[in-house]
Amino acid sequence: xxxxxxxxxxxxxxxxxxxxxxxxxxxxxxxxxxxxxxxxxxxxxxxxxxxxxxxxxxxxxxxxxxxxxxxxxxxxxxxxxxxxxxxxxxxxxxxxxxxxxxxxxxxxxxxxxxxxxxxxxxxxxxxxxxxxxxxxxxxxxxxxxxxxxxxxxxxxxxxxxxxxxxxxxxxxxxxxxxxxxxxxxxxxxxxxxxxxxxxxxxxxxxxxxxxxxxxxxxxxxxxxxxxxxxxxxxxxxxxxxxxxxxxxxxxxxxxxxxxxxxxxxxxxxxxxxxxxxxxxxxxxxxxx
Numbered sequence: 502x503x504x505x506x507x508x509x510x511x512x513x514x515x516x517x518x519x520x521x522x523x524x525x526x527x528x529x530x531x532x533x534x535x536x537x538x539x540x541x542x543x544x545x546x547x548x549x550x551x552x553x554x555x556x557x558x559x560x561x562x563x564x565x566x567x568x569x570x571x572x573x574x575x576x577x578x579x580x581x582x583x584x585x586x587x588x589x590x591x592x593x594x595x596x597x598x599x600x601x602x603x604x605x606x607x608x609x610x611x612x613x614x615x616x617x618x619x620x621x622x623x624x625x626x627x628x629x630x631x632x633x634x635x636x637x638x639x640x641x642x643x644x645x646x647x648x649x650x651x652x653x654x655x656x657x658x659x660x661x662x663x664x665x666x667x668x669x670x671x672x673x674x675x676x677x678x679x680x681x682x683x684x685x686x687x688x689x690x691x692x693x694x695x696x697x698x699x700x701x702x703x704x705x706x707x708x709x710x711x712x713x714x715x716x717x718x719x720x721x722x723x724x725x726x727x728x729x730x731x732x733x734x735x736x737x738x739x740x741x742x743x744x745x746x747x748x749x750x751x752x753x754x755x756x757x758x759x760x761x762x763x764x765x766x767x768x769x770x771x772x773x774x775x776x777x778x779x780x781x782x783x784x785x786x787x788x789x
Contacts, residue, residue: 502748505759505786512785513539513567514778515718515762516546522774525550526558533562535778539758541568541716542600544593556599567758568651568690568716569593569602574610575635576628576665578621582613583631590639594648603757604651604715605643606690607636608664615662628665636687637679644686651715652676653690656698658729669696669705676713683712690716691750692762694733697722697741703749711754718762719743719789731766735780737788747789759789 505511514537516528523531525546532540540559547555559566572593577583597605609632614621636650643650652672655664666672672689680687689709696702706714721739726732736743747759761781763769769777 502744502751503756505789507786509536509782509785510538511758512537512782513541513565513758513760514781515541515568515570515760517543517570518761518763518769518781519774519777520546521766521770522772522777525555528774529555529558529562529564531774531778533564535782537778537782538563539565539567539760541566541570541602541606541760541762543570544596547596547600552596552599559600565758566597566600566602567760568604568606569597569600571606571608571653572639572650573607573635573664576610576613576631578613583635586610586635587638590635591642594639594643594646598646598648602648604649604688604690606651606653606716607639608653608655609636609666611660611662611665620661625660625665632665633675633678636675640679640687649685649715650687651690652688653692653716653718654695655692656695668699668701669709670701673705673708673713683710685712688713688715690718691746692718693741693743693746694718694720694722694762697746702746706749706753709753714750714753714755715757716760717747717750717755717757718760719747720761720763721788728766731764731770732768733763733765735763735765735769736761736784743789759785761785
């Protein structure tokens with residue numbers, strides 16, 4: 502394992518972590534001021550400031566992108582809905598390329614309408630077929646511009662509304678089906694919050710290997726968790742053995758950034774943004 506104790510050169514900030522405090526341009530500036538070398542921004546944050554403005558700011562500050570959030574949301578009840586999803590994903594690929602992101606992260610979607618509270622059907626198997634077909638079609642385009650796609654399996658609590666791919670094994674099965682040559686164009690984003698509980702996790706990380714491990718996200722699982730979406734913990738405050746998990750990922754060939762992604766409506770989003778970033782730096786050195 503790499504030694505993180507003396508610096509934070511391998512720390513990346515997923516910009517959701519301080520989205521409640523600052524606009525994206527301010528986040529880039531505050532990260533650069535602290536010697537944080539990488540971010541992973543969200544599309545709505547980029548749109549709010551302007552793609553070209555962010556591209557220029559990233560270039561001028563020397564910032565790298567450990568990923569870009571997000572593509573996906575493929576399932577739909579109609580052919581038109583599926584076509585619109587593919588169009589949106591092509592735009593996401595283009596934006597990620599403009600920003601020179603390491604990968605486009607895919608949160609694949611689940612039952613159509615469920616995220617809005619009105620599921621249009623209950624066929625999760627149909628949703629998974631849409632996911633397979635949507636990733637395959639998006640990958641065909643992403644290859645032409647050289648943008649890797651990273652499937653992010655989400656915790657099973659999100660199976661109905663956000664992602665019907667819920668284990669690393671499922672994500673890698675998709676990779677093997679769509680990209681059997683292990684070209685590096687399709688892989689996975691391993692998010693500790695979503696996969697830490699999985700009894701097959703170590704074996705599946707080793708199965709992924711260097712070619713498939715495209716992103717590594719860290720935060721912590723609090724006990725108790727008060728809100729399943731917006732109560733993630735700062736590293737070291739919960740029950741995830743992050744050093745063990747990072748060890749597995751690095752032993753399997755991953756040598757990129759550890760990306761801090763914290764949704765925290767009742768805690769970290771209420772604090773000063775500078776305090777949050779400074780704490781991320783400290784915990785990256787001591788708890789990751």
